[in-house]
Amino acid sequence: MHIGILTVSITLPGCGSLKEKRQRLGGLHERFGRSPSVAVCESGGRDRHDASEWSFVVVAGARRDVESQCSQIEDKLVRTIDGRILNINREFL
Template sequence: MVVGVVKLRFALPGCASLKDKRRALRSLLDRARSRFTVAVGEVGALEDPASAELGLATVGNDRRVVNAALDQVVSFLDSGGEAVLTERTLEILNL
């Protein structure tokens, strides 16, 4: 079993309040969940309206497949326009 985990940090230039941030993230996360089979959630920068840290995870049988799946999700999230990707940390675990 192969588990892929990626931590993403985004700048949210259009968000001035936590309410703006929640609205932008909800849209982004809902679209990612509906299109890809990954677990995704906010894992850091919870009180900062100008940035967000997201954690994504997926499971598979092959390291290449897991890596490709996470790459697709990251590309999708980065191309959304609501958030600017500033940092990415990827870890693949063979269990």
């Protein structure tokens, strides 16, 4: 069993409320959390309007499968986020 933790820091320029933040980041949990091998949560910046941190925990039988899933998540985030990705960190357990 291999586990990867992908942590993504996002800034949301011009975001003035938590409601707008939810609209701009809406669907992250639903889009990525559907897979039985991925758990998703907002792990930081919950009370900030202009920033957020999200963590994705990926579990698979082989490390290359975990790495592939993390790469797919990163690619999709870069294409779909209505904000700027400041940092992406990968950790494997």
